[in-house]
Amino acid sequence: MFTVVAEDIAKSYSRKVRALKGVSLSVDKGELFGLIGPDGAGKTTLFRILTTLILPDSGTASVCGYDIVKDYKEIRKRVGYMPGKFSLYQDLSVRENINFFATLFGTNLKDNYETVKDIYSQIEPFERRKAGALSGGMKQKLALSCALIHRPDVLFLDEPTTGVDPVSRKEFWAMLKRLKEQGLSIIVSTPYMDEATLCDRIALIRNGSFMDTDSPSGIISKFDRTLLSVKGSRMPALLKALRADDRVHSCFAFGDTHHIVMNKSVSADVIGSLHSSLLARGFDDVEIKSIAPNIEDCYMYLDTINR
């Protein structure tokens, strides 16, 4: 029995803006599901549909066995939603915010303290501080506490780590892991590819469609091309030269190296031949290595073949 099931969900904001073009997903109980994709891919729209804030144009979905259109009232009692933008009352204190949302769900902090303790105890020393005066990481913890205060069955987190420092991000994911272990289903979206491997399963979303849905290792194992990392002194010129090479399928700047995906029909000694052809064009200090793909490589590759 899946906690969240969506089938062929589509949503357009206007004739030109088609935010979702028919996506399907299913999330198991106690599963951490990641939606990975850039800004504007449709992540937030999908969240808003699943949390019953907007209606889809077509497709069906159910959350905890309730239909998102008919039984939205039941769903609202059972889901926790943390929007991408911090949307608690900045002029209310930490304690007032959590009490307020607890009351709206017909509960209180005392009864559910155990559920949020792990997270809330970290911000408890600042209970009297206004939410607007909290740091980014603490705001996220407060928002997560407010989303958890009514013991939801499913948690929807829309880009919870965007704009949060690396240490807090790590902490946040550790918290999600612990929540998952308590049997909570979590759907989280993120534009950070490195966070994808922390999920049980992920969907790579692009322009309102899923390119693939699988476990992170499953997605990586499907990558069947040769992937090389190239480094040299004249990086911009190198990128141009590599893109012009007909053995290269696609090439992207990736930190201080270029990652290139080779075409299928390349020979075994592709590194050597690429090295010599680059040397012939005046790139005398290039370093070429064969590397294992990560999620970002898979995303970029799928992005090029789906274009």
Add this chain to the structure above:
Amino acid sequence: MIKYLIEKEFKQIWRDRFLLVLIPLLPALVMLVFPWATTMEIKSVNISVLDYDHTPLSAKLINKISSTSYFNITAVAMNKREANDHISSGVADMVIEIPNGFEKELVNDRTSSLMVLANAVNGSKAGFGTSYLNAIIIDFAAQMNFAQGAISLNTMGGISVEPYYWFNPSMDYKIPMIPALIVLIVTLLVGFLPSMNIVAEKESGTIEQINVTPVSKFAFIAGKLIPYWIIGVIVLSIAILVSYLMFGLQPKGSIFLLYGISIFFILGISAMGLLISNYSSTMQQAMFTMFFLIIIIILMSGILTPISSMPEWAQVIAAINPMTYFAEIMKLIYLKGSTLADLMQYIYPLVVFFVIIFAWAMLSYRKRG
């Protein structure tokens, strides 16, 4: 749950320094300043005198005119052109022209004529000025006839009308303006504040977080409305208190009745604010829409101009305007001391307005797009 929603609204208002100062200060200032400014009374009309007669009698008339508090003799003209210049340059609002032989005619024939010119750019000033001046001249003529032992049958008809103004015997314009100003300031605050409220939650994103909770539409809207009713009562009380302290004016009728009826008006106007807020997606939109509506409500409520002299279509708007009824109720309780039975006909429309707008505000609050 509603209790907690209300508590939250008050916490937010309490922490907004600007609102905390604005809510008591605005009604106090309005009641202190505006009764002096919003008067229809015409004072200090400037007059240019064009006296061709130059006799003791004409001098006496001029003296009589200048001795009133309404008129100042600001210029003396030698000829018609000069008199016209005085009007066009703004030196004088009116010209009184006394013809040659004025005294002689008046003494011999007991009748004479003079000319009064008024600059009608400011219509009410010209109108009131002319009629005041007329009254002075008639009075002057009556005195003249009496002084000469003649009975003024022809000029005065032997009857003099002594007007008595009920409910405001001294025709002090501040008195009828005060209840209207109280209504005005209450409308402004309980109209604008809620119109900014829901849209502010939309802009800050907090509405998303509310919308995913199981809170009902009724609880949400009622939780927004009740704080503004309380604010409205505070504003009303400050305005009533200031007008009593400053002008010694207190309602002739029951103050409890006044507060009781104000519930429907304040809730109705606040619900209208929330309605606008529901339909707006930015504070700016809400602000301008509300501004437009409030102007219509004020202009077509009869507090500035009488409804009976409006064209029919405007009278229709006035008839659905809640301020029309509340302004009337305030005036009647304040000046006439009307009772509940007298006021029922004005209360029904307020209740209907509130019920319709509240239902509309509740239904238009969409928890999903």
